Amino acid sequence: MSSRGAHPRHPAPYRYTIVERLYLPLLSGLWVTLRHFVRNFFGRGKTYTINYPEERRLYSPRYRGHHILTTRPDGSLRCVACFLCAAACPAECIHIEAGEHPDLNIEKYPLLYNIDMLRCVFCGYCVDACPEEAIIMSNNHDMAYFNRGQSVVTKDELQKPYAYDESRLGYRPHYPEEQAQHAALRHGLVDLVEEARRQGADSASRTAS
Amino acid sequence: MPTTTAPLPLPERFPADSIQLREGLDQPTWIVRREILVDLARELTADPETGFDLLLDLCGVDYPDREERFEVVYHLASLRGGGRLRLKVPVPEDDPVLPSLIDVWKGADWFEREVYDMFGLHFEGHPNLRRILTHEAFQGHPLRKDYDPARRWILTEDKMYRPQPEPPMDAEDDMFERMTINIGPSHPAMHGTFRVVATLDGEIISASEVEIGYLHRCFEKMAETHTWQQVIPYTDRLNYCSSFINNVGYCRAVETLLNVEVPPRAVWARTILSEFSRVMDHCVCNGSSLVDSGALTNFWYLFQPREEIYGLLEACSGARLTVSYCRIGGLAADLPPDFEARCRALLETIPAFIDDVEKLIVSNRIWLDRAVGIAAIGGEEAVNWGWTGPCLRASGVDYDVRRDNPYDLYDTVDWDVPVFHGGDVHDRFRVRISEIRESLKIIRQLLDRGMPEGPFIVDDPHVALPPKEVAYNQMEAMIYHFKLIMDGIQVPPGEIYSAVEGANGELGFYVLSDGSGKPYRIKVRPPCFPIFSTFSRLINGGTISDAVVSLGGLNVIAGELER
Numbered sequence: 001m002s003s004r005g006a007h008p009r010h011p012a013p014y015r016y017t018i019v020e021r022l023y024l025p026l027l028s029g030l031w032v033t034l035r036h037f038v039r040n041f042f043g044r045g046k047t048y049t050i051n052y053p054e055e056r057r058l059y060s061p062r063y064r065g066h067h068i069l070t071t072r073p074d075g076s077l078r079c080v081a082c083f084l085c086a087a088a089c090p091a092e093c094i095h096i097e098a099g100e101h102p103d104l105n106i107e108k109y110p111l112l113y114n115i116d117m118l119r120c121v122f123c124g125y126c127v128d129a130c131p132e133e134a135i136i137m138s139n140n141h142d143m144a145y146f147n148r149g150q151s152v153v154t155k156d157e158l159q160k161p162y163a164y165d166e167s168r169l170g171y172r173p174h175y176p177e178e179q180a181q182h183a184a185l186r187h188g189l190v191d192l193v194e195e196a197r198r199q200g201a202d203s204a205s206r207t208a209s
Numbered sequence: 210m211p212t213t214t215a216p217l218p219l220p221e222r223f224p225a226d227s228i229q230l231r232e233g234l235d236q237p238t239w240i241v242r243r244e245i246l247v248d249l250a251r252e253l254t255a256d257p258e259t260g261f262d263l264l265l266d267l268c269g270v271d272y273p274d275r276e277e278r279f280e281v282v283y284h285l286a287s288l289r290g291g292g293r294l295r296l297k298v299p300v301p302e303d304d305p306v307l308p309s310l311i312d313v314w315k316g317a318d319w320f321e322r323e324v325y326d327m328f329g330l331h332f333e334g335h336p337n338l339r340r341i342l343t344h345e346a347f348q349g350h351p352l353r354k355d356y357d358p359a360r361r362w363i364l365t366e367d368k369m370y371r372p373q374p375e376p377p378m379d380a381e382d383d384m385f386e387r388m389t390i391n392i393g394p395s396h397p398a399m400h401g402t403f404r405v406v407a408t409l410d411g412e413i414i415s416a417s418e419v420e421i422g423y424l425h426r427c428f429e430k431m432a433e434t435h436t437w438q439q440v441i442p443y444t445d446r447l448n449y450c451s452s453f454i455n456n457v458g459y460c461r462a463v464e465t466l467l468n469v470e471v472p473p474r475a476v477w478a479r480t481i482l483s484e485f486s487r488v489m490d491h492c493v494c495n496g497s498s499l500v501d502s503g504a505l506t507n508f509w510y511l512f513q514p515r516e517e518i519y520g521l522l523e524a525c526s527g528a529r530l531t532v533s534y535c536r537i538g539g540l541a542a543d544l545p546p547d548f549e550a551r552c553r554a555l556l557e558t559i560p561a562f563i564d565d566v567e568k569l570i571v572s573n574r575i576w577l578d579r580a581v582g583i584a585a586i587g588g589e590e591a592v593n594w595g596w597t598g599p600c601l602r603a604s605g606v607d608y609d610v611r612r613d614n615p616y617d618l619y620d621t622v623d624w625d626v627p628v629f630h631g632g633d634v635h636d637r638f639r640v641r642i643s644e645i646r647e648s649l650k651i652i653r654q655l656l657d658r659g660m661p662e663g664p665f666i667v668d669d670p671h672v673a674l675p676p677k678e679v680a681y682n683q684m685e686a687m688i689y690h691f692k693l694i695m696d697g698i699q700v701p702p703g704e705i706y707s708a709v710e711g712a713n714g715e716l717g718f719y720v721l722s723d724g725s726g727k728p729y730r731i732k733v734r735p736p737c738f739p740i741f742s743t744f745s746r747l748i749n750g751g752t753i754s755d756a757v758v759s760l761g762g763l764n765v766i767a768g769e770l771e772r
């Protein structure tokens with residue numbers, strides 16, 4: 001640490017220059033706003049606002065949104081009710097009740113698997129914890145509920161078919177970046193906002209479906 | 210953290226048994242009898258060269274099994290001499306009184322109120338010792354170990370404290386009618402839920418009182434009931450404008466206790482992303498303080514770089530605001546393949562916005578008239594109040610944790626610490642603008658150096674989860690995976706104070722472990738807490754509109770202030 005002089009006892013306020021006294025720098029400020037105005041007016045500038053929800057930004061393939069419970073090829077849940085996700089959850093919002101299959105050779109399964117979306121902090125710890133890749137996340141972040149009861153989503157809702165739309169997957173154990181949902185992302189840098197605008201109509205139709 | 214070097218001379222005139230020396234992991238620790246506390250504090254601050262001029266943090270710890278149940282811990286720093294010192298003062302439960310240090314460090318004011326609130330210890334000589342973070346109707350002291358974290362209270366309005374700031378009475382005052390108004394807690398100018406009650410004399414604030422605690426969620430108590438990893442998402446919500454820096458601060462503290470070496474790739478990424486977070490935070494702060502003074506355009510210009518940086522953070526971590534991207538021992542996931550290209554693109558775009566704002570504002574007399582000399586404070590006084598960060602550097606004190614106690618890669622890059630001397634709103638603005646430029650400089654140098662190869666998290670199954678592919682296929686890794694999630698990281702007993710330079714000042718984590726798998730106590734040193742405690746002093750005598758402009762420039766973040 002360098003040794004320094006005493007701390008200044010009194011503030012020494014900035015002194016205006018003559019030019020500043022005469023309000024002259026306002027001109028350069030006006031020039032800045034004019035330049036932005038002209039550029040945006042002719043559509044040359046980059047505007048950062050998009051017409052959500054008709055247009056959506058492209059989300060990162062790691063986006064931590066609504067959870068998905070994955071299934072085996074036969075349609076049963078992969079989850080074996082091991083409670084690791086519930087133990088890892090810092091918000092204590094996963095509630096599981098395990099069911100025993102009559103045939104002991106077959107693993108346990110969740111009778112009940114509820115996530116309280118209003119408690120969830122979307123940290124992704126449950127995904128990290130799961131040893132079966134049974135819980136992953138989607139990039140769906142529009143969740144709205146009319147009452148608190150609705151915010152507790154059950155295992156049926158957690159395995160909705162949209163989950164298997166490649167383009168809606170989010171945080172999951174391996175990031176198959178090379179097969180990420182957006183072809184554009186493969187080739188390095190993309191301007192997500194511009195891309196969203198370009199694909200505006202496209203993604204709007206995808207959301208609607 | 211490499212802090213003090215030379216052993217501190219023990220003051221001679223105190224009886225031998227009143228101070229016991231301990232060599233801490235990070236800094237020397239003195240266990241002090243409370244009887245000599247005030248004298249010792251005066252002695253420690255006396256020397257103008259090496260005196261401990263900054264009271265960083267003051268907190269309580271509860272040890273129900275000890276004879277003297279409570280311990281109050283003071284963290285001191287000497288800005289000119291470079292020393293650090295921890296004082297611990299044991300306090301018995303049946304006589305929970307200790308002297309207030311408010312006369313030595315004004316910054317002790319709110320910290321002592323917080324200890325009173327959380328532990329029920331009384332500070333003799335404190336002029337205004339009442340609850341600060343919890344409601345008046347709250348019963349008990351939440352950070353005591355015997356307080357049940359699930360306990361709920363019904364908080365009624367009739368018990369609520371009603372601030373009545375009393376202005377000094379002059380004879381001529383009687384001619385005017387005074388008015389007391391509320392600014393906040395939910396008021397667009399307050400940037401969060403703060404409440405200022407001001408007594409007005411015309412448009413001049415003649416007295417004011419600040420109330421906080423509306424966003425208190427007892428982060429520290431919650432941390433004690435979770436495992437070490439589970440605290441990371443909670444730290445996101447401290448300073449949510451630059452949540453990545455909080456992640457780094459917390460993880461660094463725990464890593465030092467664990468004595469794990471973070472791989473170079475993770476350190477490199479942490480430094481870069483911390484600087485981007487700082488840029489973002491400064492953009493928000495400057496943008497919103499300009500909105501308060503009516504300069505709305507700048508807000509749009511400054512929020513554009515922020516949007517770009519959010520894109521980068523989202524690509525890395527999967528979330529824009531609450532990133533939780535650090536893990537103890539490294540990062541949560543490897544950097545995305547286009548990380549470097551994205552960073553370079555950001556370095557190209559950000560300066561243009563900053564230049565535009567500078568052209569609009571820095572010599573604009575309309576802004577200067579609103580900002581120069583407003584809420585001014587001298588360096589010496591600011592240090593005494595416990596200020597750190599950009600606000601302190603605007604008052605002419607050259608102190609930055611990144612340079613003075615370097616961590617991560619800050620000592621390997623070439624950059625400057627901008628210092629201004631006005632101590633007012635204008636210079637706080639200029640410090641931030643210059644710091645954005647310095648941050649970009651740091652990032653550019655690190656990118657030029659190239660991304661280090663290697664793992665992104667330590668390869669230690671006691672600290673970091675094994676990679677999924679390994680955990681799926683190998684029994685041993687699977688067992689470690691289970692153990693780490695069920696029991697958490699086993700941090701050896703010890704204590705550490707570790708600080709990083711947050712976007713608004715020194716963000717410290719005082720972490721205590723008893724080896725049980727959960728933190729024993731985590732105390733955050735929120736940089737804006739001491740800064741905001743000065744707010745009354747800053748706005749008294751000014752107009753209401755000055756108060757609004759000065760609040761924006763202080764960068765007070767409710768999530769961090771009230772934890």
Ligand code: SF4
Binds near residue numbers: 085094121123126127
């Ligand atoms: S994302 Fe985090 S908070 Fe939400 S359910 Fe998973 S572990 Fe719990």
Ligand code: SF4
Binds near residue numbers: 080084085129130133
């Ligand atoms: S960790 Fe995975 S397998 Fe275990 S209960 Fe949770 S979702 Fe099911």
